[in-house]
Amino acid sequence: MKDLNITDSLMTKEDVTTLILLSKKKLGLSWAEIAAKIDMSAVFTHSACMGMNAFPPEKAAALTEALGLPDEATAVLAESPTKIWEQTVPTDPCMYRFYEIVGVYAPTLKALIHEEFGDGIMSAIDFEMSVARVKHDKGDRVKIEMSGKYLAYNAW
Amino acid sequence: MKDLNITDSLMTKEDVTTLILLSKKKLGLSWAEIAAKIDMSAVFTHSACMGMNAFPPEKAAALTEALGLPDEATAVLAESPTKIWEQTVPTDPCMYRFYEIVGVYAPTLKALIHEEFGDGIMSAIDFEMSVARVKHDKGDRVKIEMSGKYLAYNAW
Amino acid sequence: MKDLNITDSLMTKEDVTTLILLSKKKLGLSWAEIAAKIDMSAVFTHSACMGMNAFPPEKAAALTEALGLPDEATAVLAESPTKIWEQTVPTDPCMYRFYEIVGVYAPTLKALIHEEFGDGIMSAIDFEMSVARVKHDKGDRVKIEMSGKYLAYNAW
């Protein structure tokens, strides 16, 4: 059934990611530069280029133009993704350290959120995040900021 | 062997956590207030009270005094902990959302750190974190900031 | 350390659940009847009695009175719980069937939500649920209704 006589095909988010990486390499752009071209953050831009978020339609179109992607990429970039991420803790040291931080501090974050806001959570949907370099005498530091809407539990 | 004729006993970090929770309840203090009493952050204070970090000796002593803990608690609070945290993703929604965020964005954080700093990681040891409430018209937001030293891989 | 000379103690949600089950048995009440006494739904009432949700303070007080629980139960019933549930699919047939339904239909629910609402999710926090009996000629049916707020992903 691999050879059904079909003229259309389904371009996937994975295909578009490959096209973006090739274009990024050919144009010699950094993620920060790509993000600047479409006036979005580097975090969201990278994540959506990896297929883990959906671009708003006009941003999808802007990216398609900026990177010279085929037209049909626009629709794919704007599709709702299925977010599949590592449930087992990843082994790459750079990624692992973030799991270590969350593992150690999640109960603390929960306790402080409950103390300050009440019974509820920080949304991971109405959410944003940034990464920045902070100069420091004893070695520069990575600074990460997250902001998510507080959502209170419903009781009925 | 449960009844060896021993007069000393080993006070554990878990014991001290219980004592702290009882004292906190009796004194009616919040974590922020306890942290203020020993001039440390709420995040570190809660985490070390839970037995997931070691207090510097003078802070351990200050906490023992502030909460009226038994003297031997000071040494226990200053001991290096064995940090055991949930490797399987926790089910509590407030904690789960942080794993979801790290799961979705860890590859993005890695890519942006490598682009900005080179081949290395953000330290989870030389590290600090804060939580704050940010007022917002459509509902207040939880703001979390992390800062960790950049560590470059050694090549030899 | 089990015998620290402490006069206060920490009543847990698990303790209160035991007290509720004893009182329920002595008073011969059903969950529906208990829920009616505090004017809440049976689903939320049972769940919060099991320690999986927090009662609003006035409902906690009402329950404490209705079931003749000790006074300190009120505060415990109103505390934010840590929701720990079965990540491995449970083996009890009555519970298993719900996992089977979600396992089979989750991709369908996602597709239809995205088609109708856009890129986002149904909240499990701003959420409610009911169970009811529906008479039927070929055997009565169990009817379950869920309602959760639609939350759209943020792009930044």
Next chain:
Amino acid sequence: MKDLNITDSLMTKEDVTTLILLSKKKLGLSWAEIAAKIDMSAVFTHSACMGMNAFPPEKAAALTEALGLPDEATAVLAESPTKIWEQTVPTDPCMYRFYEIVGVYAPTLKALIHEEFGDGIMSAIDFEMSVARVKHDKGDRVKIEMSGKYLAYNAW
């Protein structure tokens, strides 16, 4: 053995799903519109198109015609599927929330079913489900309804 000289081939449910997705895209139809064309619910239609349920033969034929699928698709759509779904909790937030709901409330559903019906379960076989949008001032809501036949345990 990939090249055995065989002229027949086995069309799989996966093949038909691909054909449906292509046809749906070409015709610009939503799942609700496809379901309407064959006079079935959107939930069952999507699920059976994904290969997780079997269409009644006449519905399979109607779908084949409505979407212009090859004739042999009819038989495939009517075959009993092998339902393989995620036993580990999925990471996609939209799907995850349903597992969270079932994880938190399955013991509650079991308790209320036993209280109302006796020792038994809600069938996941003689079962149906719907999804709908409910307008709401503070943001529209997703409403999900399930109905399954009550089955009592046999004792012998």
Next chain:
Amino acid sequence: MKDLNITDSLMTKEDVTTLILLSKKKLGLSWAEIAAKIDMSAVFTHSACMGMNAFPPEKAAALTEALGLPDEATAVLAESPTKIWEQTVPTDPCMYRFYEIVGVYAPTLKALIHEEFGDGIMSAIDFEMSVARVKHDKGDRVKIEMSGKYLAYNAW
């Protein structure tokens, strides 16, 4: 909280199982003999005594009398159990062989059920089972019979 001043207590199915085993030993009865006393099958009787099934109320009462159990055991024996069984394949050879049989033949059973009955399943709820010894020249054989109602999938 271990010492709440409560005079009632909750007898569990596990407690009753222990009482049954003690009584069975004292009276020198086999499971077949116990089953005969209450006019039920040995399979169901053993399973319900182990806490994996609920006895019909009159059978629970009969068993309580036959084995000289305390009165409150009757209600416990008639309660709906939470069936928790080994999801990982058990290591005991006698139990393991049944998993091996089901592992090897489940796809075959599914295929033959679908061929004979259509798209559906054999119920594990409206179900019964027996074990018997069959004499044989080359060594006696264990004969197991299962019977479950056929349930057809609903389409809607």
Next chain:
Amino acid sequence: MKDLNITDSLMTKEDVTTLILLSKKKLGLSWAEIAAKIDMSAVFTHSACMGMNAFPPEKAAALTEALGLPDEATAVLAESPTKIWEQTVPTDPCMYRFYEIVGVYAPTLKALIHEEFGDGIMSAIDFEMSVARVKHDKGDRVKIEMSGKYLAYNAW
């Protein structure tokens, strides 16, 4: 190394299963009819066609002829298989229900076998099984019978 200049090739049990399914479809035969053609049971025939059992040589030859398979299929059908089955409980409802039955009743089967036969097991090697339809007023039933030789443990 995919293109070593080799003229022979290894036909696998998986290849033969595919050939059987194609032939079965072309000839319009049920498993029961195929089994009848080689005078074996439907259970064993299906299982061995799926590659989970080895046919006796003369039966392999009979099947090859009955279904018009290539000659070399005979030897493959008679080879000892490596039986690989699902150790994690399968999700398909029809297969799952058998695991549920074994999960709930394996300790019961063990207890009754030990009571009747002594310390030993029911063999899964010297074993046979059948499936049948039993007419019933309230809905037909699936009847499954298993028979395995009792094997006593050796003591030395």
Next chain:
Amino acid sequence: MKDLNITDSLMTKEDVTTLILLSKKKLGLSWAEIAAKIDMSAVFTHSACMGMNAFPPEKAAALTEALGLPDEATAVLAESPTKIWEQTVPTDPCMYRFYEIVGVYAPTLKALIHEEFGDGIMSAIDFEMSVARVKHDKGDRVKIEMSGKYLAYNAW
């Protein structure tokens, strides 16, 4: 329910194992010496003392006498055990090496058994095993011998 007014109690295999270890220590006996006293092999004797096999009744009685165990130990030693062993590979190096051997050589053992005997297995029930020291110039060797009855698969 821990304090039910019961005068009988259930001695378990675990209890008897503890009694045996205490007696063995007091009498200063090796496993080989204990085995010799009841005229059985050291392997079977140790295994049954650990609760992983059932002694024949007369051997159970002999052991009870030889080690001065309480009378009721005899019946317990003769009971069918539930064999629970490590499904995850154990970490103790002496035990691990046996899993490593079986892991590496199980496919080889299967191939050679099939070549020599036909489609079947070596029984682990009608089975025996010994351990011995073999003198060797470059360091003594551990010699292990196993013998199990060949069981041929049934075809029906």
Next chain:
Amino acid sequence: MKDLNITDSLMTKEDVTTLILLSKKKLGLSWAEIAAKIDMSAVFTHSACMGMNAFPPEKAAALTEALGLPDEATAVLAESPTKIWEQTVPTDPCMYRFYEIVGVYAPTLKALIHEEFGDGIMSAIDFEMSVARVKHDKGDRVKIEMSGKYLAYNAW
């Protein structure tokens, strides 16, 4: 990158295993006959042919000649393998029974080795094994012998 313009290629142990199986089939040899041709044991020969052991160079050359393998196979057969075996217990009954034996008896083997030799292990590296058929009235038996050097733990 699948099509890099490279004229050399890497023959793997897996490739050689395939070549051996084809040659074995064409020549109609058993494993015992192949082992005899190179004057090694059947166990080691099969294992090394499967890629789980390295042949001594002269044996690799002898095998290459005996089976008519391409010259480069000699070097591959003599390479150190990466031994990857099933950590989860395999489901094939013939292989499973060996895990069952090791699972049940590993603690016994450890106890008897420690009693006879002291604190140490049986080596799985300086190790050998054989399989043989033993005639028996009640059915022939499979006899397996293992011998491994005793290694004492170092203390420093």
Next chain:
Amino acid sequence: MKDLNITDSLMTKEDVTTLILLSKKKLGLSWAEIAAKIDMSAVFTHSACMGMNAFPPEKAAALTEALGLPDEATAVLAESPTKIWEQTVPTDPCMYRFYEIVGVYAPTLKALIHEEFGDGIMSAIDFEMSVARVKHDKGDRVKIEMSGKYLAYNAW
């Protein structure tokens, strides 16, 4: 059975570890100082005190005397331990980093050992290890040395 009338009891390695920790605290000794008292390395001393290695009898006696342990501790310290360690990667950062190192470099160590020594392994039984502080301008370093006997695979 917790209260069998037995006058002897079994002191376990876990008991002795507790006694050592209490004595170490009372005497104010470091592990290095304890090791020096019995003229062994700190690594082996700590590990054996934790119950993960067996002390040679004379060292066990020396330790018992040096720390004022009860006499029967000597025999326990000299017993062969069952080494149970974390198969899942531990979460404590100090321990985790060693798993990370082994995870990243194990294939490299294997390749270099094979290149230098041939087909074999580094023994973890005839093995020793040390930890030391190395002064360094940019921050002191931890130096770890391991030495294990090379063991060549047997071919037979």
Next chain:
Amino acid sequence: MKDLNITDSLMTKEDVTTLILLSKKKLGLSWAEIAAKIDMSAVFTHSACMGMNAFPPEKAAALTEALGLPDEATAVLAESPTKIWEQTVPTDPCMYRFYEIVGVYAPTLKALIHEEFGDGIMSAIDFEMSVARVKHDKGDRVKIEMSGKYLAYNAW
């Protein structure tokens, strides 16, 4: 989408590893010899060739020239890798023994590091390692040295 009309392609670290292995074989070089050509250690060289570390740019260029790799390999060799290693303990005996060592001794290393340095860890990032052969009368030994910077936990 496999056949998008793209002229660029993405060379991966895996591709370069294959090229290196082919070149190493053709040139007949050992890892030690390759390392010498670029004046780096054998451990780092092998690891970075396997794609588990990034070469400094000038070393990447030197390696590309020394082994006659295509020019674009230089950039790939200098890219930050995603380090994916075995979280489940590997089965290969040579690699397994290192996990066994770390499993047994990680708590010891943690205790001795804390005793000597304070609350912190040995870095796995600012880290180096070597392997060497040490002559010995009773059989040569493998010597492994690791050195990592001590990192103290931050308190804030």
